[in-house]
Amino acid sequence: MGRALMLQGTGSNVGKSLLVAGLCRAARLRGISVAPFKPQNMSNNAAVTSDGGEIGRAQALQAMACGLAPHTDMNPVLLKPETDVGAQVIVQGKRLTTVRAKDYATLKPRLLDHVLESFDRLRTAHDLVIVEGAGSPAEVNLRRNDIANMGFACAADLPVVLVGDIDRGGVIAQMVGTKTVLDPRDSSQIEGFLINRFRGDPSLFDDGYALIARTTGWRGFGVCPWFGDAWRLPAEDALDIRPPRQASGLHVVCLCLSRIANFDDLDPLGQEPGIRLTMLQPGKAIPGDADLVIIPGTKSTRGDLAFLREQGWDIDLVAHRRRGGRILGICGGYQMLGREVADPDGIEGKPGVTPGLGMLDVSTVMTPDKRLTQVRAVHVPTGTPCHGYEIHVGRSAGPDCRRPFARIEAQPDGAISPDGLVEGTYLHGLFCEDGFRHAYLAGFGIASHRGYDAAVDGVLDGLARHLELHLDVPGLLALAR
Template sequence: MNTKTLMIQGTTSDAGKSAIVAGLCRLLARHGVRVAPFKPQNMALNSAVTVDGGEIGRAQAVQAQAAFLEPHTDMNPVLLKPNTDIGAQVIIHGRVLANMDARCYHDYKPTAMRAVLESYQRLCAAYDVVLVEGAGSPAEINLRDKDIANMGFAEAVDCPVWLVSDIDRGGVFAHLYGTLALLSPSEQARITGLIINRFRGDVNLLTPGLDWLTGETGKPVLGVLPYLQGLHLEAEDSLPRESGVVKDVERLRVAAPVLARMSNHTDFDPLRLHPQVEVCWVRPGELIPSVDLIILPGSKSTRGDLQRLREQGWDAAIHRHLRYGGKLIGICGGFQMLGRWIHDPAGLEGEPGSSPGLGLLDFETTLEPEKQLRRVDGRLMLSDALITGYEIHVGVSTGPALAKPVVQLSDGRWDGAVSDDGQIFGTYLHGLFDAASARDALLHWAGLAVRETPDYRQQREDGINRLADAIEAHLNLSSLEMWLT
């Protein structure tokens, strides 16, 4: 097996690991290299449905796109979706295994590592290069035992590591030097280069610091990547740093409550990037402002997030918004919240029991163990517009409101519900706004008369290409070229 493997690790979460892997995937793929992304273990609530009908982290789906590949479960064999502060749903090879608390999962890690290595070996058999993304930081002392996400994996497969740190947040020299200091001698030797990410200003002023860093650590600085203003890549988990494009035209105002277990907030990206849409994230302690449209996002813990929504007084704000003629969309867990009841008899997302919904649509939802994972397409009932998306949910909804669905799917099923007065729209489909025709129809329904709808897929491609161009221009890739030969 002649497959080359390189791992990108970071000094912190959100240091730029996902982006650099995506950029390198595109750069290598441009040159005809058969390259695949890989993340042994991902903890994220943004996920994607794969070509083989499983579930992986959203970042790996973006990296697959960068490599001109369909996302596959082998690209992220272990996915953890937090449902409490101390527990998560554990997904192995794209399928739900169980809910585990942190201690239970720690004991399970050796078994998880076998799944990781199985997927890695399959990728090695199919591709020339595997680019691996670490998770968080390799220097988390409490997570070193049985590690499968960072150096534990790198040592198991004997691959080199590049270490990246984000200078925009400050403390970059301490991050890089301190991370190296906390690694074992064999782990330190495995790091073959350092990358500084998101730099603003004159890079020549950084030269003394770079010289010091190389002198103190013995590691070459492979390059300094600039801060790419307005770069769009679908986020792995955290909310985007920037609100989107600057809007100086008449626009539709959209508010989205930030739920504790909010999932797949990438649903909002086509709206954030739309020149006539302003998306406002409403965080705990904030009031929902006067807007045209409120969107309730997906949730990994629907009953718990519904309770928090009520505690914030957002339910009253939603009712007031509707009284004044505003529009409301619920997506997946947000759709379930619109009904009369949410039942969780098996305690899949918390304590067993039932919770009253917002009572805005006449249906009930029961959470069932088998997760629904599908890529779908169909027609939007509002305008017969083409819609594409994907389902990731455990709820089964029933009730009179479903007699007025919002989507006719190409597989013959119907999805979602719309209120009799046309103000409320609910669906299980993520990716609701990705297709331009559906986005146009929904924005028109919400009150936007003039539309300048961009091509969202092209925006995603532009972001990946821009990142690859920056890596090619600002990193010393001679070590990569030597390693590939």
């Protein structure tokens, strides 16, 4: 069995995912066979794996840091919220069920065996596994049957390092408070702490750092300054896609739907110097100078159709098209552009039919079977070979499908309107493909020469160097057991 180490946080979004990715790359650069692991993740931004399942996007990035293909064992339980009170439960890459939040606690004991099974396979195959917790172990009201933080750490007997985010303030209270509320058995698993996202002179926090170490009895592994290139890495949270603002360039607007999914489609566009990317928040009108509006994927097509209309975006889209602006719908966004979305079996909610935006002459029927696969395709308008992935329920058909967006092994995918201004496709990840991105943007007069995967790989190297400079990386890796 390989050794393992777990990073937990004082709260959500304290930078655990990025730190695990950086440590994975640092270990790999040392010649260590390393793999990432997250027992339970909650995200609608999923990656399709080499073994035909799905995991959280953060674990796919961490796999890349390790030089590995994403695998379902890296994130055996994935929760994909469908409503404010319910989520789809993905176990080892496949959908198990949909549960209400209050009922999930009774399901968790059944999932621990699957989690430990996946973890043991990774430990058998690699020298080191770096584990990421979820949320915070201080949420002691959720401790019973926990599989994401201390429940897993105790079951696997892992050393834990607690991560605090100083940028949001109150990090001393977060650290000391976590120690205070934890059960002694859980607290004994924590062997150290580190401070993340410091801005300015780290020496200004020397007294606070010493206070945490003295009060908790934990070993400190350093203070990590803000990593400025973090925005260049694929994001798991749509709010994290915040590229530097550009004053000019092709204006691409993405609608931030309430159940937005697989929005990493946008990451490569945000890094193009000739593109001004706007992640349009609810309550704001589609800008009149938009050149391309993207309706992204969603975990709830009919629900987000209603949400889109509540923002008045349906009216804005008509005006945008009238001005000659182009529209691209991806997956759920493609389904919304059609004449109707029918869900007779209640796959995504109450059974029924919802009128679509009517910009493509296609109709969609939701079906129980889920399409989940990596594909190679040809973009029909440019003839460019490309690869992407599908992750959806539902089938779309209609006259506009005679003008497909792409062909997958000679089978048509998507649709294009007669005037060519509206396009839809089920394919995710296309903009990560350099050839497709270059060809697609050339249609707007934009020259693209960047290699996206190579750029991400370079940022991961930079992240590893950043951690080596500011944290006790040898001490962290030596802590694993």
